[in-house]
Amino acid sequence: MYRIVRKEVLSPVITLMEVEAPRLARAAQPGQFLIVRADEEGERIPLTICDYNREKGTVTIVTQAIGASSKEICALQEGECFTDVVGPLGQPSEFVNLPDEELRKMSFVFIAGGLGTAPVYPQAKYFHEKGAKVDVILGAKSADLVILEKEMEAVCDNLYICTDDGSKGFKGLVTAKLEELMAQGKGYTQAVAIGPMIMMKFVTLTAGKFNLPLVVSLNTLMVDGTGMCGACRVTVGGKVRFACVEGPEFNAYEVDFDEAMRRQAMYRGKEMEEDHKCKIGRGR
Amino acid sequence: MAGRIPRVPVREQDPQIRARNFKEVCLGYTDEEAMLEARRCLNCKRPACMTACPVSVKIPFFIQAVAKGDFADAARIISIDSSLPAICGRVCPQECQCEGSCVMGVKGEPVAIGKLERFVADWSRENNVAFNATAPSNGKRVAVIGSGPSGLACASDLAKMGYDVTIFEALHKAGGVLTYGIPEFRLPKDTVVAAEIESVKRLGVKIETNVVVGRTLTIDDMFDREGFHAVFVGSGAGLPKFMDIPGENLNGVVSANEFLTRNNLMKAYKEGARTPIYVGNKVCVVGGGNVAMDAARTALRLGAQVTVVYRRTEKELPARAEEVHHAKEEGIEFMMLTNPVEIVGDEKGWVTALKCEKMELGEPDASGRRSPVAVADSHFNVEADVVIMALGTSPNPLIAQTTPGLERSRKGGLVATEEGATTREGVFAGGDAVTGAATVILAMGAGRKAAAAIDEYLKNKK
Ligand SMILES: Cc1cc2nc3c(=O)[nH]c(=O)nc-3n(C[C@H](O)[C@H](O)[C@H](O)COP(=O)(O)OP(=O)(O)OC[C@H]3O[C@@H](n4cnc5c(N)ncnc54)[C@H](O)[C@@H]3O)c2cc1C
Ligand code: SF4
Numbered sequence: 211m212y213r214i215v216r217k218e219v220l221s222p223v224i225t226l227m228e229v230e231a232p233r234l235a236r237a238a239q240p241g242q243f244l245i246v247r248a249d250e251e252g253e254r255i256p257l258t259i260c261d262y263n264r265e266k267g268t269v270t271i272v273t274q275a276i277g278a279s280s281k282e283i284c285a286l287q288e289g290e291c292f293t294d295v296v297g298p299l300g301q302p303s304e305f306v307n308l309p310d311e312e313l314r315k316m317s318f319v320f321i322a323g324g325l326g327t328a329p330v331y332p333q334a335k336y337f338h339e340k341g342a343k344v345d346v347i348l349g350a351k352s353a354d355l356v357i358l359e360k361e362m363e364a365v366c367d368n369l370y371i372c373t374d375d376g377s378k379g380f381k382g383l384v385t386a387k388l389e390e391l392m393a394q395g396k397g398y399t400q401a402v403a404i405g406p407m408i409m410m411k412f413v414t415l416t417a418g419k420f421n422l423p424l425v426v427s428l429n430t431l432m433v434d435g436t437g438m439c440g441a442c443r444v445t446v447g448g449k450v451r452f453a454c455v456e457g458p459e460f461n462a463y464e465v466d467f468d469e470a471m472r473r474q475a476m477y478r479g480k481e482m483e484e485d486h487k488c489k490i491g492r493g494r
Numbered sequence: 495m496a497g498r499i500p501r502v503p504v505r506e507q508d509p510q511i512r513a514r515n516f517k518e519v520c521l522g523y524t525d526e527e528a529m530l531e532a533r534r535c536l537n538c539k540r541p542a543c544m545t546a547c548p549v550s551v552k553i554p555f556f557i558q559a560v561a562k563g564d565f566a567d568a569a570r571i572i573s574i575d576s577s578l579p580a581i582c583g584r585v586c587p588q589e590c591q592c593e594g595s596c597v598m599g600v601k602g603e604p605v606a607i608g609k610l611e612r613f614v615a616d617w618s619r620e621n622n623v624a625f626n627a628t629a630p631s632n633g634k635r636v637a638v639i640g641s642g643p644s645g646l647a648c649a650s651d652l653a654k655m656g657y658d659v660t661i662f663e664a665l666h667k668a669g670g671v672l673t674y675g676i677p678e679f680r681l682p683k684d685t686v687v688a689a690e691i692e693s694v695k696r697l698g699v700k701i702e703t704n705v706v707v708g709r710t711l712t713i714d715d716m717f718d719r720e721g722f723h724a725v726f727v728g729s730g731a732g733l734p735k736f737m738d739i740p741g742e743n744l745n746g747v748v749s750a751n752e753f754l755t756r757n758n759l760m761k762a763y764k765e766g767a768r769t770p771i772y773v774g775n776k777v778c779v780v781g782g783g784n785v786a787m788d789a790a791r792t793a794l795r796l797g798a799q800v801t802v803v804y805r806r807t808e809k810e811l812p813a814r815a816e817e818v819h820h821a822k823e824e825g826i827e828f829m830m831l832t833n834p835v836e837i838v839g840d841e842k843g844w845v846t847a848l849k850c851e852k853m854e855l856g857e858p859d860a861s862g863r864r865s866p867v868a869v870a871d872s873h874f875n876v877e878a879d880v881v882i883m884a885l886g887t888s889p890n891p892l893i894a895q896t897t898p899g900l901e902r903s904r905k906g907g908l909v910a911t912e913e914g915a916t917t918r919e920g921v922f923a924g925g926d927a928v929t930g931a932a933t934v935i936l937a938m939g940a941g942r943k944a945a946a947a948i949d950e951y952l953k954n955k956k
């Protein structure tokens with residue numbers, strides 16, 4: 211069960227795995243996530259569904275080794291199994307409900323930060339296949355952390371790579387690239403940003419200057435992922451929402467990012483004070 | 495004669511010691527103690543205890559068997575009406591059911607029916623006594639959603655009737671609240687819960703974990719794609735409620751479900767488990783039900799100083815009397831007639847205190863219940879670095895939202911008849927998913943009724 215049929219090391223710390231989970235693969239839609247446990251003692255770790263193959267009955271996930279749990283996931287080998295994989299969880303991207311002729315009129319810009327490239331991929335692919343215009347801004351610290359470049363190139367019209375140190379593509383932040391593209395009059399009708407909370411916060415400020423509609427995908431802490439615990443609560447539009455069932459995607463302009471960042475660090479901060487190992491939430 | 499024997503006390507772990515471990519509090523009766531206690535029963539002609547039992551366990555009959563030392567027969571008698579006696583003996587609110595009506599309680603103490611039930615169930619498990627007569631397979635397939643008491647009871651009855659049953663569970667482990675909610679010190683997971691689940695599996699029931707119905711599979715998929723002939727929904731009432739007061743999203747505020755799930759399902763209390771839990775030094779638990787007691791006593795065992803804040807008085811505490819008693823023995827503080835109005839935090843967004851107001855009980859309303867009303871200008875702060883919200887739960891709407899024709903009531907439960915038939919043909923439901931948060935025994939009873947209704951339905955369907 212949940213066998214890893216393919217493992218690919220994308221960068222020294224980022225690993226891609228294709229995992230057998232037939233029912234999940236059949237039901238998955240862009241925007242949704244799943245939860246894995248590496249072994250019997252393992253944490254339930256939410257990961258975005260990066261791709262799915264309904265015929266083969268597999269889903270693809272991408273994990274960055276940051277804390278104990280994500281390192282454990284990355285250490286699993288091809289042929290080995292996850293103890294648990296459950297999903298798809300959360301709401302699909304709201305745009306999958308649009309009729310094809312509406313989608314063809316849309317012009318998307320996806321802003322992917324670091325591991326956020328993985329969840330952007332299935333959406334870019336889906337909307338590109340449906341005939342929408344799709345541009346992708348892909349940001350990473352440095353060239354060696356740029357992942358899925360070739361795959362992404364194949365599913366978008368323009369791919370703009372940005373690195374903090376200039377080791378690849380544009381030197382600078384994704385927000386600067388977005389400003390530049392907007393200034394060129396790209397005429398995007400919809401932006402989607404997925405990446406670290408802090409990046410999504412600043413993309414929201416930038417997109418706001420251009421009144422560009424923006425959706426973000428929130429990588430909150432989670433336990434069950436089914437609405438049972440409330441660990442994933444976020445304030446959106448002044449209301450408390452459970453990201454695992456009502457999200458993970460929300461209208462960026464309504465999200466309380468400062469609260470979300472603070473809550474995301476709840477266990478991290480306390481553990482570090484107590485000199486424990488860092489345990490991450492959603493592995494992006 | 496019976497009247498002269500005082501109720502036989504049950505051995506328990508010492509409060510000081512158990513406040514530091516997760517082992518079961520109650521140690522149960524020995525054979526001799528059980529037989530002695532059983533002899534107190536008057537074997538009433540019209541047993542009030544039985545009438546008060548939600549599933550009408552033949553109480554005086556099984557107690558007579560215990561008195562005679564025929565524990566296997568006692569187990570057989572209980573098994574006619576209850577499929578989870580080791581669990582119900584531990585977690586039923588006996589003081590408002592069987593024991594609350596026992597005639598012995600009028601002048602003295604009621605017969606310890608719960609402890610006797612537990613004794614019999616533990617004895618029969620330890621001695622491998624099972625009542626698993628199963629009918630030959632009839633080739634019909636039933637899907638059961640949820641592996642809590644309602645799902646387990648429904649599945650085992652159907653399996654005994656010859657149905658091919660598969661339980662689909664969203665979490666990675668079966669048992670529902672018995673596994674993720676009720677702590678080890680009240681309901682041992684390996685010896686009791688896992689053993690119950692094993693015995694359901696031994697009847698041929700398959701359990702598939704990691705299937706969220708409505709996401710991984712829909713009920714329509716179950717009929718159209720997976721070849722099931724009927725479905726039972728026993729998905730419980732898992733959605734935690736919050737108070738909607740300022741500061742509820744501060745760091746350090748968690749639902750009791752989250753706190754208990756981290757500890758029970760994810761075993762955060764154990765060395766080697768990787769799920770974190772944050773306990774702090776001073777914990778405030780808001781609420782007065784079993785969930786609140788479980789959260790409070792778990793936090794205590796993890797090393798915190800714990801206060802339970804409840805807006806009515808001790809008399810109204812909905813928790814089992816035994817749990818409140820145990821909590822007090824262990825050193826949990828109770829602040830009654832106290833209602834939180836705000837959670838106060840520091841500049842980094844962590845909880846520092848719970849701001850409360852004093853309450854008093856108002857005039858009785860039409861139902862005779864006295865509602866608490868706030869005392870003017872009575873605000874005060876209770877210091878806390880963790881606040882656990884145990885305000886109750888409601889049914890998860892996911893299954894209803896993804897199943898055409900399945901209606902919900904205004905309170906959020908599935909609409910179902912007494913027998914468990916929902917508004918969708920071939921779909922039955924019971925337990926907390928229908929009633930909202932209730933009890934294990936009611937959920938078990940509902941699961942069994944639905945099993946009978948499913949049998950009726952499938953026999954008559956051509
Ligand atoms: C902390 C706590 C303490 C309690 N203490 C007591 C007590 O002392 N005495 C007592 O009598 N009662 C107690 N209760 C209440 C009692 O546990 C419940 O009433 C009872 O478990 C309800 O049983 P159920 O089968 O309806 O649902 P549950 O036990 O809630 O089981 C439902 C199961 O369905 C699963 N599920 C939900 N949605 C889906 C889906 N879409 N797909 C697949 N699976 C799904 C859930 O994961 C869960 O495992 C307590 C409850 C809690 C939370
Ligand atoms: S009411 Fe009490 S004394 Fe009478 S039969 Fe029941 S347990 Fe025995």
Ligand code: FES
Pocket residue numbers: 431432433434435436437438439440441442443452453454455
């Ligand atoms: S992760 Fe538990 S409710 Fe969202």
